Structure formats: C-alpha cells, structure tokens
Amino acid sequence: MDDRARPRVAVLMGSASDLATMSETEKVLDRFSIPYVTRITSAHRTPERTVEIARSLESDGVQVVIVGAGLAAHLAGVVASYTTLPVIGVPMDGGPLSGVDALHSTVQMPSGIPVATVAIGKHGARNAGVLAAEILAIATPELKEKLSAYRRERGDAVAAKDRELADRKKTATEGD
Ligand code: RP5
Numbered sequence: 790m791d792d793r794a795r796p797r798v799a800v801l802m803g804s805a806s807d808l809a810t811m812s813e814t815e816k817v818l819d820r821f822s823i824p825y826v827t828r829i830t831s832a833h834r835t836p837e838r839t840v841e842i843a844r845s846l847e848s849d850g851v852q853v854v855i856v857g858a859g860l861a862a863h864l865a866g867v868v869a870s871y872t873t874l875p876v877i878g879v880p881m882d883g884g885p886l887s888g889v890d891a892l893h894s895t896v897q898m899p900s901g902i903p904v905a906t907v908a909i910g911k912h913g914a915r916n917a918g919v920l921a922a923e924i925l926a927i928a929t930p931e932l933k934e935k936l937s938a939y940r941r942e943r944g945d946a947v948a949a950k951d952r953e954l955a956d957r958k959k960t961a962t963e964g965d
Pocket of ligand 1: 802804805806807831857859860881954959
C-alpha cells in the first residue's frame with residue numbers, strides 16, 4: 790500500500806449507533822487529510838475481535854487510536870491495555886445517564902494505562918480528531934500549519950459573528 794494512504798489513525802466504536810457521533814471525528818480527520826480506518830467492535834459483545842483489532846493496530850501502521858463508546862464504556866480502556874499507542878476516548882452521549890456513565894467509565898483508568906478522555910458527544914468527537922492531528926503534527930510540520938489555519942478560521946468565525954451582532958444592534962437602535 791502507498792504509505793500516504795496507510796491509515797495513521799484508527800477510529801473504533803462500540804456500536805453502529807455511535808456512528809452519527811463518531812462521523813464528527815471523521816470529518817475533522819478528512820479536513821486535515823489524515824488517512825484513517827473506521828471499525829465497529831464491542832468490548833462486551835465481540836471481546837475477542839476487539840483484542841485482535843487492538844493487537845494489530847501498530848503493525849498496521851496506526852499511530853493514534855480514537856475510541857468512542859457509550860453506557861458502561863470499556864472499549865477505550867480495553868484497547869489501551871493492548872497497545873502503547875496513544876488512545877483517545879470519546880464518551881457517547883445518550884442512554885439514561887446522558888453520557889455521564891460513559892465519561893466516568895472512559896476517564897477513570899488505573900495508573901499505567903491512560904486513555905486521553907475528551908468531552909461527551911459531538912464536541913468530544915471533534916476534539917478527538919483535533920487532538921489526534923496535534924499528536925501527529927509533532928512529526929509532520931504540514932499538519933502544524935493546517936492546525937494553525939483551523940484555529941484562525943474558527944477565531945475569524947467568532948469575530949465575524951460579533952461584528953454581525955454589533956451591526957444588527959446598531960440597525961435596531963437606529964430604527965428606534
Ligand atoms: C456501547 O453501548 C456502544 O458504544 C453504544 O454507545 C452503546 C449502545 O449500543 P447499542 O445497544 O445501540 O448497540 O457498547
């Protein structure tokens with residue numbers, strides 16, 4: 790396989806029901822042109838497949854692993870226990886506890902086996918993509934430039950909204 794097409798990030802999730810949220814991670818990775826592979830595997834329903842996937846990540850060329858899971862979210866922790874690659878955990882929202890269960894399950898790892906846990910739901914899914922890009926950027930200067938542009942764009946969008954608001958207020962006051 791052409792090395793540029795080799796996945797550098799693995800996006801794993803516990804269920805197809807996580808796809809809508811985890812597609813936010815994919816969008817960010819797409820934006821930074823980071824090749825990734827997406828897999829559905831469950832710590833509880835397909836434990837053996839999960840171990841198989843976790844064990845092969847490094848030899849497949851993956852450098853950062855992003856894992857989304859909900860409810861009693863053990864997938865990120867289990868994957869982290871089988872690899873020394875950095876693992877980013879995304880707690881899924883939904884369920885009777887609105888994702889707080891998944892947040893606690895993902896973040897409360899025992900010392901020695903870290904899972905870098907981001908926010909619950911879509912914000913976390915997006916940040917997982919950005920964090921993966923930041924990790925990869927350590928050795929990839931082009932990515933650093935893309936990250937700076939991304940931040941600039943987001944800052945500019947806030948400033949544009951602020952100007953828009955000020956203009957609306959001014960027009961409203963003039964109409965009084
Ligand atoms: C977790 O259980 C999955 O990550 C998902 O967030 C949650 C519910 O899964 P489904 O019952 O929708 O398949 O393992």
